[in-house]
Amino acid sequence: MSVKTSARGLALTALMRVFKQQSYSNISLNHVLADQQLTPADRNLATQIFYGTIQRKLFLEYQLKGLVRTKLREPYLEPLLLMSIYQLVFLDKIPDRAVLDEANKLAKAFGRPKSSGFRLVNGILRAFIRRQTQLPKEDLAKLSVQESFPQWLVSYFIKNWGLKRTEQMLASLNQPAKNSTRISGLAKFDSVWQSLVQSGFSPARSALNPQAAILAKGGISNTPMFKEGQLTIQDEAAGLVVEAFDFAGDEQVLDACSAPGGKTVQIAEHLTKGKVTALDIHAKKLALVEQNAKRMGVADKVAVKACDARQAGTFFSDQSFAKILVDAPCSGLGLLRRKPEIRYTKQLADLRNLQRIQLQILDQVSFLLKPTGELVYSTCSISVEENEEVIDQFLKTHADFELVPFTAGNLTSDSGMLKILPDTYGSDGFFIAKLRLRG
16 A cells, blocks of 8 residues: 555545645545545544544644744645644544654655655644644634634624534534434335344434434445445434425425435335426436435436526426425535535625525425425525525515424424524534415
8 A cells, every 4th residue: 555545645635635626525535535445444544534634624724823934835735734733633542653654654755856845744743742732812713713613603603502502513513423324214114223233333313313323334335225225324404304294195296406316315205106306406416316216216206307496487387386395505504514614615695695595496486386285495504594584584575375383303393493503413403494385
């Protein structure tokens, strides 16, 4: 195994893609690890270093203050320094000398010929070990650096949930994401559960979702039970959205923003004679919906249509659907544990811009719902602007709609709106609202 294909070398390659090319974290890591013959321990180490470095990026960058006195010109240098400091601070079982030794090897392997990067990396890391960690003194800046969240986002959390809850949520969002799966409604639950036990995944029950299995390790997508559609990878909170509907089984259903198709498939599992039409603005992404539907054994109940949901009325007649799901495009602020790079790319203005799109989608699809039909609105965001404010504004301009209570999994909402914060159950953050068109 070469240095570049070691666990740390692959982590560094993936980090360079994220930091220098703004690639999505999960796509970058999956691409880099694909076809690599790593042991499970090395794959876990690469994953831990990769996600941990992204999660703690602001903290790690702050540790370089006063230690870097020259421009880091080679693209590998800053990611290598950050991931090395991450290991020194957060991975207690790895000796400092091992971190330095591996960093030196990586600097030689990734550096240009006759590069001074090796000496630079070695000097900076040794200086950091002597000095140890530092934090700002001002409270907001200190919390921002300590938990590695931009100050605007820390202020936003404090404004909406108070300082104590904010500290809890930020700490929670820096914990590893669970390996959460949803067992198909068409599979024999107990049989799949037993297969998970026998395969060494040590499944645990979810406090949120009775169809979810929380696995003790990754790798489920390589198993026969996954390939045969007995289960799928889905967060336990995300799996509640479809359960907010009350299905009869013969409905025509619209999934207005469907890709990659996890919720489309889940809807189809509830249908006997009905059908779900899956829309997405990107035609290429609909191929993922079709692939998921085929794998999960519901392809005959799914139709796809490349369409911007804001123009759905040009393709479908009024009152075409008994049920409509709007799992709206959003900031993803509920996914900060699973996709940590989101915290560095979003701004407060994005929440308002997304709100306009979300309201446009709701307005357009509202005409497609049958009288007494159900419309479920959801996002993987926890922002007020994308959730409660969207519903309030929609209801002000659509007096024929009303919020209705619902039960989804183990949770019940009497108000018709449910927000799951990420620290409550250690799940993704999610918002679900259920609306009904008055007859």
